[in-house]
Amino acid sequence: MKELQVELNNARSYPIYIGSGLLGQTALLNRHIRSKQVLIVSNDTVAPLYLSTLQTGLSDYQVETIVLPDGEQFKTLQYLEHIFDKLLSKKFSRNATLLALGGGVIGDMAGFAAACYQRGIAFIQIPTTLLAQVDSSVGGKTGVNHPLGKNMIGAFCQPQCVIADADVLDTLDDRQLSAGLAEVIKYGLIRDPDFFVWLETNMALLLQRDKQALAYAIERSCINKAEVVAEDEFETGVRATLNLGHTFGHAIETGTGYGHYLHGEAVAIGTCFAADLSRRLGWLSDADVSRIIAIFKAANLPVTPPAEMTVARYIDLMSVDKKNVDGKIRVILLETIGKALLPLNVELNKLQDTLLQYAA
Known part of the structure; x- marks a missing residue:
């Protein structure tokens, strides 16, 4: 495993972990999860492949999941509401942690939800596409699209860490x-x-x-x-x-x-x-x-x-x-x-x- 650091000269600095088999290494997550409340946000392409692996290592937590449809066309305020609905219905506190398990769309949406919910909660990027691993998961840009412009509604919200498991690319088309x-x-x-x-x-x-x-x-x-x-x-x-x-x-x-x-x-x-x-x-x-x-x-x-x-x-x-x-x-x-x-x-x-x- 390689570990890189995004040095922001403040408390927002965080590591990027790159390697194989990282989804099963619960110790990585334990370092960065703030409380027992964890919401995994994924999509209907990635969830059947990797959600259970991630959940298995989190048996000591209150884990909830939300699975959104896969695609850029669903990166909207309407679908963002589904994340807030889950957080509120399960009474998640501001110490909760979101886990973004998916590509750039899921990472952007989960990050934006984390930036907004109770004015900011923690989130972790677990990117499952090459594009997300090399770009969108790093840097803290989050948001959704509008019919008149892409990524025009959003916020800067740095993750607690990025976990880039190269093995998930085996199932990438x-x-x-x-x-x-x-x-x-x-x-x-x-x-x-x-x-x-x-x-x-x-x-x-x-x-x-x-x-x-x-x-x-x-x-x-x-x-x-x-x-x-x-x-x-x-x-x-x-x-x-x-x-x-x-x-x-x-x-x-x-x-x-x-x-x-x-x-x-x-x-x-x-x-x-x-x-x-x-x-x-x-x-x-x-x-x-x-x-x-x-x-x-x-x-x-x-x-x-x-x-x-x-x-x-x-x-x-x-x-x-x-x-x-x-x-x-x-x-x-x-x-x-x-x-x-x-x-x-x-x-x-x-x-x-x-x-x-x-x-x-």
Whole structure:
């Protein structure tokens, strides 16, 4: 087992545990559960696979469970209410602990519920997808979607710990595995050029689920995420670079209906948009853009956006983004492969040129 630390210079610092067979190691949970009241939040895909394993190690606790439907389209205030209903009906106190057993949707929703219930209770992230293990479970961003914008309703709420059990990836389908690789690739692009080269060389091993390669990719990604979060917990500066491709990607997710594209798929397409725009503004070369497109293709990710999305639709949806200031669209771009730029106001005509290359 590897243990990394998210150093926040305050009581919100916490460990990330990475290894195999961690779901059965109750001692890890015991270190971070605050009281005898535990609510496990999961979904109807993950619960049949791993809920009983988790419950077995918690026999000394008052354990309640709630199983939500699986999918981005259920990441809403309506379904968030079900978590509050369970907490209240079982008379959970403010010393209770939520366990988020699932992918990014479950982690975001359980974390947001923890941030809100009685003005804040503890929660633990137990991510079961590659994307959640390398990205969404680390950093304390929680929330739900709105029909007009993704992740626009939420709160910062750091977990007590993150337990990333690599064994659960054995049951992850190929599409979800590739979606997680989009966020892994992102770290190489924004701050870790040596990792990007490693990914170019080892992508086939990752798709084959080579244990050693996956373990290295998870650890290297978490190290990158932890360092950025430690430097900028509340996204006032460098943390925004973690959103490379996300402004475009969120527009695709919202515009096509939540759940049609997996988050990582939309981010892959969005990163290709960002690379094209970076080239148009004089930073990336043609060869750089070709490398970026090639690595997403190698990861079995889409690089061409939905044909039905118009330029006007992109602009409308991208105007609802947390990085925007005074109504101006700001995006993360690349100066080089391995170095991202902080959010930039982009001239509308340049943005439209990139969008016109693909959009209807």
